[in-house]
Amino acid sequence: NAGVTQTPKFQVLKTGQSMTLQCAQDMNHEYMSWYRQDPGMGLRLIHYSVGAGITDQGEVPNGYNVSRSTTEDFPLRLLSAAPSQTSVYFCASSYGASSYNEQFFGPGTRLTVL
């Protein structure tokens, strides 16, 4: 099993550009989520999904869109990049639509917006 994979590992964008961060898991996990990690702020939840076709907002959803058309994939879209979105982004998945299971994290995407 590859676990949770994320692409790209690094990305530099200009203000106003759009892009999609890819996340895939091969563990048949229902629950998937996106976090951003900023110094001194820990991990903050952007969006999450409890199953295909079901998504919900987390703590910091503005400027980001998600969709979940399959169990395996959960892409994160930046609609119009801003310097405030410079961060490290982590995708995670867990078994079952619950919050008592371990989350498995991807290696992260480091995004810089100029």
Place this chain on the structure above:
Amino acid sequence: AQSVTQPDIHITVSEGASLELRCNYSYGATPYLFWYVQSPGQGLQLLLKYFSGDTLVQGIKGFEAEFKRSQSSFNLRKPSVHWSDAAEYFCAVGVVSGTYKYIFGTGTRLKVLA
């Protein structure tokens, strides 16, 4: 509102010394509690979790944590720290609030002196 507090941003210990990392949570129901470790440039890895039963939980790499309901705490401990334990540690709580999600603390960065 649900929250997780890790009061120590940085901790420095000597190799072989004991370690305790503090975590306090705010949540109205019985929490599901987690400790994760993040090595530099990596994703997060689960150390241990608690959701019921024995309040002293054993994890990987010789770590343990104790759930104290009266103090709303879930402190992480290790009797003898190794240089390889240098990393950032995150406490998290799994909540059920209409749906399911996880809330992370801001992290504690551990430095180990040789």
